């Protein structure tokens with residue numbers, strides 16, 4: 001039960017660009033080899049802010065799924081699916097809403113920020129207020145303990161931890177919990193039982209995080225323990241009741257410094273992006289026409305890389321000798337700007353070539369993507385249903 005499980009979602013904003021690749025997707029591709037991974041298109045989350053443009057959601061979703069596959073997210077390694085195809089997320093969202101204080105939602109920093117920023121839209125809706133809670137449901141329903149996100153999402157993960165804690169506190173108290181936990185300890189066998197008690201005491205009395213870790217490892221290895229007993233003992237180390245929902249950790253991804261074709265951060269709203277599936281000649285042209293150091297009016301004028309957006313791209317793509325060649329050549333007017341851009345063009349095209357090739361199959365045969373997403377949805381539903389059974393039961397909704 002305590003396997004490391006990774007979950008992350010992305011709102012379907014349409015075709016992805018190099019900023020998404022360097023900021024998020026490259027990391028997903030790496031994680032899928034290290035952990036059990038679930039990646040999903042957060043189409044309901046898109047509706048919280050784009051409720052008035054439902055027509056673009058579906059196309060954006062398929063485009064994004066193709067981009068993930070193109071970037072190397074591998075459906076045989078990771079489970080990829082669409083949020084709304086696993087309606088259990090909505091059920092958990094509703095059930096969690098029963099114990100979510102309004103003040104907690106109003107205090108999430110993204111709530112007021114976004115409301116003030118997106119002034120062209122009325123975001124004083126129930127759905128928008130509940131955005132972080134829906135995200136909590138996305139995470140908690142898989143008992144995922146690691147969530148790769150950028151800095152901006154950290155308050156949402158923190159919020160999710162608080163919700164999990166509150167839920168466990170309210171519903172994890174079964175009658176006779178202590179006696180059951182004590183009985184479960186005996187089932188560990190004498191040696192393990194003694195170790196478990198030592199870890200627990202050390203954690204409860206001194207807050208020793210290593211002791212907590214030690215107890216968890218010990219429980220992981222105790223194969224003979226029934227699931228219910230294991231959950232009790234996980235909860236009992238921390239003094240509380242049964243752990244029904246797992247508190248996740250943010251897996252911080254370093255902010256992508258991927259610059260756009262104007263030197264600012266690459267973003268759709270700045271119109272400075274290079275799409276993952278753009279044609280090579282379009283990309284070549286975009287880079288060839290990029291602005292450079294304004295001081296280099298003529299080929300013979302020396303320039304300063306620090307004042308040039310092309311240099312930002314060299315920092316991402318070029319090795320030391322090449323960067324030296326740029327700095328010296330630019331400052332001495334030894335190289336021209338087009339000459340300087342060529343290695344960047346080559347590097348971007350080389351990076352995107354395998355993506356274009358992978359994408360081709362999916363563009364030609366959309367049923368391939370549909371079936372990958374359908375399989376992923378089925379797998380996700382199975383996992384989600386396991387958690388929902390426990391959640392319904394402790395909330396008095398078992399009806400057998």
Ligand code: TRP
Nearest residue numbers: 007008009010011042045135138
């Ligand atoms: N809110 C996230 C974002 O804007 C997207 C998201 C929705 C998400 N549900 C999630 C991310 C669950 C991680 C886990 O980037």
Ligand code: SF4
Nearest residue numbers: 293303308330337340
């Ligand atoms: Fe920019 Fe390169 Fe031209 Fe210098 S030589 S201004 S770094 S493009």
